[in-house]
Amino acid sequence: MKKNYVRPLDLRHGSVDLSHGGGGRAMVQLISDVFGKAFDNEWLRQGDDGAVLPAPGPGERLVVATDAHVVSPLFFPGGDIGCLAVHGTVNDVAVMGARPLYLAASFVLEEGFPLADLARIVASMAAAAREAGVPVVTGDTKVVEKGKGDGVFITTTGIGALPAGSNLSGANARAGDAVIVSGTLGDHGMAIMAQRENLAFDSEIRSDTAALHGLAAVAMAAAPGLRLLRDPTRGGLAATLNEIAQQSGVGIVLDEAAIPVDPQVAAACEFLGLDPLNIANEGKLIAVCPADEADALVAALRAHPLGARAARVGEVIADEHRFVQMKTAFGGRRMVDWLAGEQLPRIC
């Protein structure tokens, strides 16, 4: 007797075609062989249109965050779009003060995309989800014609439980508060840029992509009066601090000499005429807390492997114009502005 009537997916040489999004047998096979196997859990195994999840504990509220990932190149030193899609959304939930619980993921695949690359991305994503303890409980796949996508786009949505009484928000910063970062700035963006533009630096710059809910829990425990946490992704520290200043109606003054930047990243920025404060991070927290809790918070962050280079970098001031300023290491003062459009290298 013939064992099965299915030819296995060619995960070595095969590629995505339109039938993988067509709703037929090919789609079912892709979902079960690539996604189902990697993410395997009780909810996915049900095979329903959605996942039925237990309600959070008494007094807890739900936090939901979503993030679309469109990085190019898909694989970069320190990570790939797969683990990035997990970390990005887990971090958005974590900085709200919530315990990340579940993820949903949808994939837009471009016709012709190698199945081997897809499998590699999904494996990385599954590993990141397992490490973070946040299962992918439901998902979706679409295929677009060649030329209408960039290999693969991944959108993830995360759900987390917010303990009663917890209230972290960008609107909470008060004059006199301390501004703290959990480590060196600009690593992720510079790792991507170096790959994308084929800039060969002496040693490789690695993305800092990481799930931050552990570090966030440490921060909340160390500083009971913690006002807010943020992860400075696109636009870097500069954009995030400007957002906080706007939301809270305050000004912020940074101390340039205190801001940690990896020497490699600093050198690459120097070379390209870019500012590390504008460059994306995927594994760093910004915390704002009352000044008298700052030392304890920095010490607690430094004791965690993801926060070894944490530092107090500035303070919140009263300023109706909501400017973010910086005392330069040189002894002057300047604004730290939002980026105008995309950051482009200077010429001369």
Next chain:
Amino acid sequence: MKYVDEFRDGDVARGLAAAIAREVEPGWRYAFMEFCGGHTHAISRYGVADLLPPEVRMIHGPGCPVCVLPIGRIDQAIQLALNQGVTVCTYGDTLRVPASEGLSMLRARARGADIRMIYSAADALALAQREPQRQVVFFAIGFETTTPPTALVIRQAAQLGLTNFTVLSCHVLTPSAITAILESPEVRDLGTVPLDGFIGPAHVSTIIGSRPYEHFAEEYRKPVVIAGFEPLDVMQAIRMLVRQVNEGRAEVENEFTRAVTEDGNLKAQALVSEVFELRQAFEWRGLGMVPYSALRIRERFAAFDAEARFGLVYQPVPDHKSCECGAILRGVKTPLDCKLFGTVCTPETPMGSCMVSSEGACAAHYTYGRFRDIPVVAG
């Protein structure tokens, strides 16, 4: 980063600042123009102005490559990409300079033009080699610093016998621009722009040397101090300029001896003159038509000249009528004198070229300095 950090040392800066404050003559006013955008950027980025005594005022000059690029030239590059189906390669900042019809190279790209950002002239040449079916035009802009690499790729393209690579040369010359400023009515006749000396270019001078500035010192009695792009270089140059003014001297001095010699880089100069010759006139944004101020590709290399290949004819296009970039580039006005500044003209929606590059006077002031315009409760 040790090497760079030495030139950004806060303690040394404070010492220099104190020295400058001691040396200025009470009651005198010192107005110096930093020609280069690189200096403008350093002054804004490091807050150098905060360290200067009130007697010393810095005027931002026109040495920002994208700032002086006239609309008509960007239009040429955009038209090539949009209408002739060629791939235009250029340097980063150029992409955002406003052109005609609300376009910029970035916006033209959104309309389907194949315009690519590159990091070096060699990238454009490599693209042409890699994809022989594609017509590649390198939109070459910049002062003397960026000219030798352009000359090199033209020569290489000739050696390789490429038929799909041309250059749209918009390379301009620093000494001609300084002359244009010194000859402008505001400086020469009206005296509305007090100008007591120049901080001379850093990178440009590594190529052309310090000799070309002697003319300005002798003929116009203006001191010139060539300085590096680090903030301590700028402070030291200001101190040297203050001394020259105090002592009634007008000389060319070189603060940037670690990179600049009297003669400059002779090999680079020879390469440039092999490939390029002077244009009779070139339009600059802000300065208008300036005689012998730019370079065009020699007849010998005409096969690599986009103007020749595509029969381009230059059409001057006036700037927005309220835009003060012209006056700002000549030092006649400051960004705050422009009624578009910060209202309709912002880094996101630049009306004029000075708002585009971080080396432009308007963008530098908007990005790094606008808190000075409004009283702020500082911490």
